[in-house]
Amino acid sequence: MPAVSRRALPALAVVVGVASACDSPLSSPSPSATPSGPTADELLVDQVVTEVRRVRDLAVAQGLTEVAAMHEAHLAVLGAASSASSASSSSSSSSAPPSTEPAPSDLRTAEAALGPVLASAAGAAESGSLARILASMAAAVAQRREVLGG
Numbered sequence: 001m002p003a004v005s006r007r008a009l010p011a012l013a014v015v016v017g018v019a020s021a022c023d024s025p026l027s028s029p030s031p032s033a034t035p036s037g038p039t040a041d042e043l044l045v046d047q048v049v050t051e052v053r054r055v056r057d058l059a060v061a062q063g064l065t066e067v068a069a070m071h072e073a074h075l076a077v078l079g080a081a082s083s084a085s086s087a088s089s090s091s092s093s094s095s096a097p098p099s100t101e102p103a104p105s106d107l108r109t110a111e112a113a114l115g116p117v118l119a120s121a122a123g124a125a126e127s128g129s130l131a132r133i134l135a136s137m138a139a140a141v142a143q144r145r146e147v148l149g150g
Helices: 008-023 040-061 065-077 084-093 104-124 128-148
Strands: none
Touching (some): 040 065, 040 104, 040 128, 065 128, 104 128
């Protein structure tokens, strides 16, 4: 192997750096360069958020603040914390109560249905991080269901 001069060494380092960057996953085109629709994980999160909000709203309607707070925390982790819970809580604290308040069994049924939705979503997630988050959420819902007696 021929000796490399001191002057050639920096140039060689640049060439090696550029060549290795070409194979790097970071060198793939940016998402903004190739417009596309939502990813499978984004669609999955949207579905989960819809279900979690529905169950959270039932908990808010029944005044179960700890259950509602758990679901609100899950929504925050998914990047979907919304003012819907504050709107629900402010509407429940103002003037007239809702005409038909959900029965406790409605919440237990909704919680029981949410667990498998979260577990299935965890299995379908492409991202390992998202799968772990969804699995943790499913475990939290299962634990809370036991407390609710369901």
